[in-house]
Structures are given as C-alpha cells and as structure tokens.
Amino acid sequence: MSGFVDWFFRDRRTGRIVIAQFPNLPLWIAIGSFVLARLVTIGSEVEQGLEVVTAAALLWWAADELLRGVNPWRRLLGAVVAVVVVVAVVGRLG
Numbered sequence: 140m141s142g143f144v145d146w147f148f149r150d151r152r153t154g155r156i157v158i159a160q161f162p163n164l165p166l167w168i169a170i171g172s173f174v175l176a177r178l179v180t181i182g183s184e185v186e187q188g189l190e191v192v193t194a195a196a197l198l199w200w201a202a203d204e205l206l207r208g209v210n211p212w213r214r215l216l217g218a219v220v221a222v223v224v225v226v227a228v229v230g231r232l233g
C-alpha cells in the first residue's frame with residue numbers, strides 16, 4: 140500500500156508528499172468571486188456575473204491541475220472539480 144500512496148501523492152519535482160497547496164491565482168479568483176457573490180443581492184445580475192467568474196476560475200484551476208498537477212492526486216482532483224463545475228453549470232442552464 141505504501142508504494143501506491145508514494146506514487147499517488149509524491150510531487151515528482153520535489154519528492155515531497157503533496158495533498159494540498161497554497162491557492163494559486165485562479166483559485167484566489169474563484170474564492171473571491173464566490174465570497175462577493177454571497178454579499179450582493181440574490182438573483183441580481185452582479186451575483187450571476189460573479190457566479191460565472193467563479194465557475195470560469197474553477198475550470199481554469201481544474202484544467203491547470205489536469206495538465207500540470209504535481210502528482211496523480213492533484214490531477215484527479217482537477218478532473219473531479221471540472222466535472223462538478225460542468226454538471227453544476229449545465230444543471231443551472233437546463
């Protein structure tokens with residue numbers, strides 16, 4: 140089992156185990172727009188715009204993790220977040 144854990148969580152560049160990292164630019168944008176969306180009038184155009192920004196930033200982050208994630212765990216996390224965001228957006232449109 141330790142071989143799998145080592146392979147799944149080890150950063151290929153540094154050799155350290157990486158489960159979470161300090162947020163990067165797209166994740167900070169997603170966090171900020173999500174918080175701002177909760178502070179404005181529900182259903183307003185501003186809230187809807189902020190929700191679009193949140194979804195776009197999360198997709199940006201997920202794509203970055205899928206393409207450049209430091210280990211399989213981070214790539215899987217990016218894939219899961221991308222699927223969840225796409226399903227949520229499609230659900231809101233449909």
